[in-house]
Amino acid sequence: MALEHALLVALREQPASGLELAQRFGRSIGFFWSATHQQIYRVLGRMETDGWVRVETVAQQGRPDKKVYDVTELGGTALADWLAEPSADTPLRSDLAVKLRGASFGDREAVLDVVRARVVDHHTRLGHYRQLMKRDYPAPHSLAGLELDQYLVLRGGILMEETWIAWLTEYLEAHS
Amino acid sequence: MALEHALLVALREQPASGLELAQRFGRSIGFFWSATHQQIYRVLGRMETDGWVRVETVAQQGRPDKKVYDVTELGGTALADWLAEPSADTPLRSDLAVKLRGASFGDREAVLDVVRARVVDHHTRLGHYRQLMKRDYPAPHSLAGLELDQYLVLRGGILMEETWIAWLTEYLEAHS
DNA sequence: CTCACGTTTGCAACTCGTTGCATAGGTGGT
DNA sequence: ACCACCTATGCAACGAGTTGCAAACGTGAG
Known part of the structure; x- marks a missing residue:
C-alpha cells in the first residue's frame, strides 16, 4: 500500500x-x-x-x-x-464505535467504563499535541512550504482528537 | 481483529x-x-x-x-x-495525511486537486448521513437503548465527516 | 572475565484484508 | 435453446501488518 x-x-x-x-x-x-x-x-x-x-x-x-x-x-x-494520484478514503475501522453500537448486548456500565478510559487517552494525546504545537509552531501565520505542511498535519491531529472527545462525551452524557 | x-x-x-x-x-x-x-x-x-x-x-x-x-x-x-474489554485506540492510517505532509516533494497543485476531490467526497457522505439522520431519528431526545446507541454512532460519523471537511478546508485556505 | 543490559538489524510464522476468479441457481430476452 | 444478467456462496493467492524471537555489537557492573 x-x-x-x-x-x-x-x-x-x-x-x-x-x-x-x-x-x-x-x-x-x-x-x-x-x-x-x-x-x-x-x-x-x-x-x-x-x-x-x-x-x-x-x-x-x-x-x-x-x-x-x-x-x-x-x-x-x-x-x-x-x-x-487520487486517494480513496479509508473507512475509519474503530472497534470502539462497534462497542458503542453493541452496548445493549452486554454490560452497559462496563462499556461506559471503556469509553471513559478512552476519553482519558484522547485528552492525554491532545495535551501532547498542543504542547508540540506551542513548542514548534508558535507563529503559524509566518510558515510556508514544508513547515507549513507539517504544522497543518499536526493541526489535523488536534482537530481529530477534539472530535473524539466531543463525541464520546456526548455519548456519556446521553447515557447518564 | x-x-x-x-x-x-x-x-x-x-x-x-x-x-x-x-x-x-x-x-x-x-x-x-x-x-x-x-x-x-x-x-x-x-x-x-x-x-x-x-x-x-x-x-x-x-x-x-x-x-x-x-x-x-x-x-x-x-x-x-x-x-x-478495554479497547486500544487505533492510529488513523490516512494516506491523505501523508500526502499533505509530503506535498513539498511533488507537484503541490496536483496535491491540492487530490484534496479538493476528497472534500467533495466527504461532503457527499455527510449529506447522506444527514439524510439518514432526518429520516430515522427525527426526535433524538426520545430514544433509548439500542436505538439511542445507533443514533449516537451515526452522530459520530457526522462529527467525523465535518471534522475532515473543516481540516481539509483549512489546508486549502492556507495554501491559497 | 563474565553477565546483564541497551541498540540495531533482522528472520519466521501468523493473522487479517484484498483481489480475482469460480460455481450454482434463477430470470428474462431473442 | 441460448445468452446475458442478477443473487448467493465460496476458493486461492497475494500483500500488509503483528508478534515473538534471535544475532551482533557495545557499555558498564561485579
Whole structure:
C-alpha cells in the first residue's frame, strides 16, 4: 500500500536509519500512520532492491553501526507520482464505535467504563499535541512550504482528537 | 481483529445472510467498519465451527437459497466479554495525511486537486448521513437503548465527516 | 572475565484484508 | 435453446501488518 511512500516522505525530510524512522513514526508522522520497526526494515529492504533508496553504513561510537537510508532520484519520482494520484478514503475501522453500537448486548456500565478510559487517552494525546504545537509552531501565520505542511498535519491531529472527545462525551452524557 | 464482534453485533440486531451483512456494512455499521463479502463468508464459517452462530438455510422464490445466521448463547457471551474489554485506540492510517505532509516533494497543485476531490467526497457522505439522520431519528431526545446507541454512532460519523471537511478546508485556505 | 543490559538489524510464522476468479441457481430476452 | 444478467456462496493467492524471537555489537557492573 503506502508505507513505502510514508517512508519516502520521512526520508526526504531527513535521511535516517530503520530504528530512527520507527521512533519518528511514534511521533510526528505517526499521528496518521504507524509502523513497527520490523515492518520498516522489510519495506526498506524492498525499496533498496527497487532502487528507491540508497544506503550508507555509518559507524557510531559506543553503539553498533547503523544503516542510514536516503532517497534516490528514482525514489523521488515514485513519490512525486504517488502524491498526484487520487486517494480513496479509508473507512475509519474503530472497534470502539462497534462497542458503542453493541452496548445493549452486554454490560452497559462496563462499556461506559471503556469509553471513559478512552476519553482519558484522547485528552492525554491532545495535551501532547498542543504542547508540540506551542513548542514548534508558535507563529503559524509566518510558515510556508514544508513547515507549513507539517504544522497543518499536526493541526489535523488536534482537530481529530477534539472530535473524539466531543463525541464520546456526548455519548456519556446521553447515557447518564 | 474484531470483525467477528462486529458481525455479532449486526446479527444480534437482526439475523441475516452473508450477503445481507455485506450490504448492511456498506451502510449503518460501515461508518466505522467495512468488510467485503468474501471476508464475511470466511469469518462466518469460522464462527460457525466455533459455535458462535447457528445457520439455517432459507429457500427464496426466484432466487438461490440463502444461509441465514443467528447468534448462539455462546456467541452472546463472547460478545458480552469483548464489549467489556478495554479497547486500544487505533492510529488513523490516512494516506491523505501523508500526502499533505509530503506535498513539498511533488507537484503541490496536483496535491491540492487530490484534496479538493476528497472534500467533495466527504461532503457527499455527510449529506447522506444527514439524510439518514432526518429520516430515522427525527426526535433524538426520545430514544433509548439500542436505538439511542445507533443514533449516537451515526452522530459520530457526522462529527467525523465535518471534522475532515473543516481540516481539509483549512489546508486549502492556507495554501491559497 | 563474565553477565546483564541497551541498540540495531533482522528472520519466521501468523493473522487479517484484498483481489480475482469460480460455481450454482434463477430470470428474462431473442 | 441460448445468452446475458442478477443473487448467493465460496476458493486461492497475494500483500500488509503483528508478534515473538534471535544475532551482533557495545557499555558498564561485579
